[in-house]
Amino acid sequence: MPRHFILILLLLAFLMSACTxxxxxxxxxxxxxFTRLDPDRQKRVEDAWLIVRDGTIVEMGQGTPPQGDFAERYDMSGLYGLPGLIDGHAHITAGPHKLEVxxxxxxxxxxxxxxxxxxxxxxxxxxxxxxxxNPGGDPVANAAYDEKVASGEWIGPQALHAGAVIQPPPFTGAAFAYPxxxxxxxxxxxxxxxxxxTYFKLxxxxxxxxxxxxVRAAKAHGLIPIAHLDAVSWTKAADLGVEIMEHALPTSPDLIEPDQREAYLKDASYGLSSKPAYVWFEMVDYDGPLFTExxxxxxxHGVALNLTLSVNELIYNTDDLSGVLLEEDAKxxxxxxxxxxxxxxxxxxxxxxxxxxxxARTVWPRxxxxxxxxxxxGIPMMIGTDSNSGGVYMAHEMALHIDAGLDAWTVLDMATGGAADIMGLGDSTGRLAPGYEADIVFLSADPLTDMSAIRKVVHVVTDGMSHDAAAVRESALSSLN
Incomplete structure (x- = not known):
């Protein structure tokens, strides 16, 4: 075949490929x-790009992206992109606490x-x-939330819920039950x-x-038993089959060594106050047989934890919340x-x-x-805020874990892929990879340098839907007026 025919065929093939x-x-x-941050692999990729179609990441790379006519092009230069954040303890459907007689x-x-x-x-x-x-709330309201987000009526995160929390009176109403x-x-x-x-909260x-x-009833009906416990120890709960423990408050007397237990019960006014929240940390023996067990x-038993260190901080500072609940965040x-x-x-x-x-404030090192x-x-842990939305509190909770001695990559993973794994979503979200849901957050600063960057959100993609973060926040705030 003449050489010029071969060149023509190659040119046609190239043009057809480009058109395709x-x-x-x-x-x-x-x-x-953007700079892509992959917490699960602890990998940083400069000048990254990715392509989203039908709510899914379909291609990723570095340098010059593929050429073509895109539905939308987003120039994220100077931003840091990572998987969408996962709040492992957000009461998204909860209304205000009310106490009445x-x-x-x-x-x-x-x-x-x-x-x-x-x-x-x-x-x-x-x-x-x-x-x-969402570790507990009115299951009817939870189901309604899912429907409104799925239909597009509401903008909101995907949620896996626990229904009514199992707790004796005086807790009552649609958010509680006591069989x-x-x-x-x-x-x-x-x-x-x-x-x-998804969960059954005890x-x-x-x-x-x-x-x-x-635990028996939960597993019999395909629910995952989770628990925030006081009287029953984490050891016994793990043996019984609880799969996720909530809060860094394992204050059961059964975890205090016998020679200190009576003093703990007395000093903490156990059963009569919230003082065990700090006295337990004063008296627990981290090298003793009970904690080791x-x-x-x-x-x-493969139990996972959601420590919500913000809860400890709030309890220890209820005499002056100004340094914990910042005025600029209250809105x-x-x-x-x-x-x-x-x-x-x-x-x-x-x-x-x-x-x-x-x-209480002195016990923080413990x-x-x-x-x-x-x-x-090697106990699996995820970041949870015990707030209604995560919001600005995610950055604070993650910073508290940094203060506790964990490295930044580990904390980022606890708020993305690690949390997704614990929730059984690790094959669909929590990572930036082809085939994963397009859940992405773009930040204006590097969280590996300063975890407060987590609050500097510029753009968010959820299930492929693109959102200007400031506009979404303003839409929420304007609804109050």
């Missing part, structure tokens, strides 16, 4: 020019309010939180499962027998929820003296050692 490439990208978005008996309720939920859902997206684990027989346990677990819940006042019954049980919590939270915290610290606060020992043992 252009056609292939007309329904896709291109994000380019009915027929002489106290009642605590946390009823969901649509306007408040929609506000917090927008704030979550506005600060780069694309997935949340008293095996039949009632099964009926409540079945109800929550039928409404699409709470502080349950006995060991009740905890075991809750607890860590072994957690590891052997990102719905006013009704913020007021109720402050009232609840004040009540939780009832009976504390100035000496209690001094001791809390840090607790975190370090769990991380060294």
């Amino acid at each position: 490439a252009s056609q292939n990208y007309k329904d896709a978005d291109l994000y380019s020019g 009915v027929d002489g008996a106290p009642r605590v309720t946390i009823e969901s309010v649509d306007a408040i939920t929609e506000f917090h859902a927008k704030i979550a997206i506005g600060f780069g939180v694309t997935t949340v684990r 008293k027989s095996p039949e009632e346990w099964d009926r409540e677990a079945a109800r929550q499962a039928d409404l699409g819940m 709470y502080t006042s349950l006995t060991e027998e009740e905890l075991g019954e809750g 607890m860590v072994r049980a957690l590891k052997d 990102f919590t719905h006013p009704e929820s913020l007021t109720a939270m402050k009232q609840f915290l004040a009540g939780a610290a009832y009976g504390w003296t100035p000496e209690d606060y001094e001791r 809390v840090h050692e607790f975190v370090q020992r769990l991380e060294t043992a």
Whole structure:
């Protein structure tokens, strides 16, 4: 074949390829020019690009991106892109705490309010939180939230929920339940499962027998048992089958060595106050057999943790919240929820003296050692804020884990891929890779240098939908007016 015919064929092939490439990208978005941070691989990629189609990342690379006609081109030069943040403990559908007295008996309720939920859902997206684990709330409200986000009626993160928290009175209302027989346990677990819940939340006042019954009922109906515990130790809970522990507050007397247990019960006014939140850390023996056995049980049973160090910080500073709940951040919590939270915290610290606060704030190094020992043992952990939306509180919670001695890559992974793995979503979100959901956050500063950069969110992609972060935040705030 003459040489010029070969050249013509090659040229035609090139032109057809170029046309095909252009056609292939007309329904896709291109994000380019950013520094990609991959926490799970601890890898940093300069001048990165990625292509999103139908809510999924389809291509990624470095340098010059593919040529073609894209639906949208986003120049992210100077920004840092990482997987969308995952708040492992966000009560996204919770309304304000309310305490009232009915027929002489106290009642605590946390009823969901649509306007408040929609506000917090927008704030979550506005600060780069694309997935949340909601560890307890009205299951009907939770199911309604999922429907509104899926339909596009609301902007909000994907959520995996626990339904009504299992806790005795005075907690009551749609957000709580207290089964008293095996039949009632099964009926409540079945109800929550039928409404699409993922978790079954077991709470502080349950006995060991009740905890075991809750685990049984949860697993019988395909739910994952999770727990925030006080009386029952983490060791016993792990042996019973609880799969995720909530809060860095494992304050059971059974984890205090026998020669110190009586002093702990007395000094902490155990069962009568919230003082165990700091006294436990003063008296626990990290090298003793009980703590060692607890860590072994957690590891052997594959239990994951969500430590919410912000909760410890709040409890230890309820006498002066100005240094914890910053004034510039307060606007990102719905006013009704913020007021109720402050009232609840004040009540939780009832009976504390100035000496209690001094001791509590002094115990932080012991809390840090607790975190370090769990991380060294290889216990899976995720970042959770115990807020309504994550929002600005994600950056603060992550910074507290840095203060506890964890490195920045580890903390970033705890808020992205590591959290996704714990939640069973590790094959679909939490990472930037072809085939994964396009959940992406773009920051104006490098979180590896300063974790406060997590709050500097410029742009968010959730399930492929692109959002100007400032506009989303402003939309939420304007709804208050």
